[in-house]
Amino acid sequence: MTQSSNKILLGIGIFAILLALPILADMFGQPALTSLATRVLIYGIAAASLNFILGFGGMVSFGHAAFFGIGGYVVGILYHHYASGEPIFGLIPGTNQLLITLPAAILVSGIFAAIIGALSLRTSGVQFIMITLAFAQMLFFLFVSLKAYGGDDGLIIRRTNELPGLNMRDKQTIYYVCLVIAALFFALLYRLVNSPFGYVIAGLRQSEQRMAAVGLHAYRYKLVAFVISGMGAGLAGALMANFMRFASPDMLHWTKSGELMVMVILGGVGTVFGPLIGAASFIVLETVLASWTEYWQLGLGFVLLFVVLYTQGGIQALLKHAFGGRS
Amino acid sequence: MTLFLEQVLNGLQFGVMLFLMAAGLTLIFGIMGIINLAHGAIYMIGAYAGTYVAMETGVYYAGIPAALAAAALTGAAMEFLVVRRLYKRDHLDQVLATFALILISNQVITLIFGRQPLFVAMPEALSGSVELLPGVFYPSYRLAIIAVGLLVALGLYLIINRTRIGMLVRAGSTNRDMVRALGVDIRMLYTVVFGLGALLAGLAGYMAGPILAVQVGMGEQILITTFVVVVIGGVGSIRGAFFASIIIGVFDTMLRAYLPGLLRQVMVGPEADALGAGLSSMGIYLLMALVLLVRPKGLFPAHS
Numbered sequence: 001m002t003q004s005s006n007k008i009l010l011g012i013g014i015f016a017i018l019l020a021l022p023i024l025a026d027m028f029g030q031p032a033l034t035s036l037a038t039r040v041l042i043y044g045i046a047a048a049s050l051n052f053i054l055g056f057g058g059m060v061s062f063g064h065a066a067f068f069g070i071g072g073y074v075v076g077i078l079y080h081h082y083a084s085g086e087p088i089f090g091l092i093p094g095t096n097q098l099l100i101t102l103p104a105a106i107l108v109s110g111i112f113a114a115i116i117g118a119l120s121l122r123t124s125g126v127q128f129i130m131i132t133l134a135f136a137q138m139l140f141f142l143f144v145s146l147k148a149y150g151g152d153d154g155l156i157i158r159r160t161n162e163l164p165g166l167n168m169r170d171k172q173t174i175y176y177v178c179l180v181i182a183a184l185f186f187a188l189l190y191r192l193v194n195s196p197f198g199y200v201i202a203g204l205r206q207s208e209q210r211m212a213a214v215g216l217h218a219y220r221y222k223l224v225a226f227v228i229s230g231m232g233a234g235l236a237g238a239l240m241a242n243f244m245r246f247a248s249p250d251m252l253h254w255t256k257s258g259e260l261m262v263m264v265i266l267g268g269v270g271t272v273f274g275p276l277i278g279a280a281s282f283i284v285l286e287t288v289l290a291s292w293t294e295y296w297q298l299g300l301g302f303v304l305l306f307v308v309l310y311t312q313g314g315i316q317a318l319l320k321h322a323f324g325g326r327s
Numbered sequence: 328m329t330l331f332l333e334q335v336l337n338g339l340q341f342g343v344m345l346f347l348m349a350a351g352l353t354l355i356f357g358i359m360g361i362i363n364l365a366h367g368a369i370y371m372i373g374a375y376a377g378t379y380v381a382m383e384t385g386v387y388y389a390g391i392p393a394a395l396a397a398a399a400l401t402g403a404a405m406e407f408l409v410v411r412r413l414y415k416r417d418h419l420d421q422v423l424a425t426f427a428l429i430l431i432s433n434q435v436i437t438l439i440f441g442r443q444p445l446f447v448a449m450p451e452a453l454s455g456s457v458e459l460l461p462g463v464f465y466p467s468y469r470l471a472i473i474a475v476g477l478l479v480a481l482g483l484y485l486i487i488n489r490t491r492i493g494m495l496v497r498a499g500s501t502n503r504d505m506v507r508a509l510g511v512d513i514r515m516l517y518t519v520v521f522g523l524g525a526l527l528a529g530l531a532g533y534m535a536g537p538i539l540a541v542q543v544g545m546g547e548q549i550l551i552t553t554f555v556v557v558v559i560g561g562v563g564s565i566r567g568a569f570f571a572s573i574i575i576g577v578f579d580t581m582l583r584a585y586l587p588g589l590l591r592q593v594m595v596g597p598e599a600d601a602l603g604a605g606l607s608s609m610g611i612y613l614l615m616a617l618v619l620l621v622r623p624k625g626l627f628p629a630h631s
Contacts, residue, residue, distance in 0.1 A: 060419050119616065123623045126362060129418060130558045131619050134612040137551065141612075145605015147598055254551065258426050265423050295438060301430035308424040309412055 022172045038175045040280045041182040042239045047263035047275035049232025055270030057225050058205030062129045063136030067109040067230040069252030071237025074105040076155035076247030098161035105238035106231045113230020117223050140252040154248025190272050201225050329463050334584045340469045342576020343476025347531035348553040349568040351524020357500035357563020359517050362421045365428035367546025373398035373529025374541045378447040387450035398529020406521045433543050444540035500563035555615045561625030582607035
């Protein structure tokens, strides 16, 4: 029991630090830190969503960038139609209100996740990895070919979506919006993982046969988990499009799916907050290495190789080990 | 009609290249149980090494042993240093470790050769065209690729069905644990399979040089398509890899050649071209999804 209350305390502690971060960043004359932290939060949401099916459920999706990209494109396309004044298909009007675009992005990525998941979950193992990759590639090429929405070049969103009463042009405001959403998301995820549903998902990873013997319909549970995970990635994509004011096919590229997996494994597979640590290490590593050399991916490659080959459970496990704790 | 024949041959040539990649990948998958994303990196390294030697010496054929040697060395190093530690790990670790190998090899190649693509001239004797039928000309170099590919396929068929090592490979892809239980040195078998795969990938990379630019990232392009081939053909099955390569090669080439034209009849020119290009890139993934839904283990599953 103390362990779970410790975890909650740790979560609150991290939240407090994050809350003070923009002020500290300004105080030390490093305002760029706020943007960095915003990206960490957004990628943290995406990676944690992937980790829900990958780490807890044992479903290795190699196409999760698809949902990230869909979320981004929902924001981009809605803004595009808002700016031009033409409704989508002559029916749905565009919008620049965050309170509408975020739920829309979650809904649309959820629908895509339901379709892709329903088909992909009929396979398993290597075939599942490859079929999720295949669907992501299909969507990637679809967006590349959609000239109406920028094709290769992507969609520029001239202004970040509006939220009533807030000045969304301010980077610090965007950071706090992302922080609140991330806090809600992780709280929800924590409840989900520790709910009966979460236990079923973890049970399915350990033994599908055993769960079937208990009388649970594996496919349905996996599909629901896949949809939830897709929705989370869509939410992250929508936030990213708002933050970068840009949505492009790069968001759906297969290397982006790879990066999300890297974040998950860096932080520690099958933990709630691990992906956030993973996203932070990935982005900090990227920023630091890129400031030294343009060949930063070389360093990233070696770090990744080291983490995969020599640590079990990523950075979180390393930290625990270093501080003498038990996992 | 002439154009159609040409496109079929182009498709065949692409298919044969895919087969050179897929044959190795499917065996590594099937026998060692490893998802090797770095297979594309070996392809790229073979292409760079061969092209570099050919440019320095001015002799195309001098590039072939260089490409093969570089690919084999890289493959051996990867197997010894990284892949060997991944046999008992799950797919996730394999994907990430070999993803790291892609990042590393891409950057090392950029450090050595820079970002400019390299080009190698075709050998003199193969730079012309051959008249296949009256009025139908086809580049000899592409014909040569098809011939080499088919020869390799035949050679693999003979090795796998007629030799002792081939017998072990077949047994290994059907039931790895049983082969080990019978006292076969599985490590030796793994090294042979990985080395063979690397050799074929290096050969494919070098042969692609005069047709495509030799550049960083060339490996990933063909890698993803090769995975589609391997999965459609059935993991671990050389026969499946062969048929799936040809199907994918011809199907992809046909879509690219004819789809934009078809769309142009119902849409405006540039939009039809863009959509056509996008849809034809999607085609093979659609095919793969369909095949997996009907036959989740692929067309010719090795584990029956």
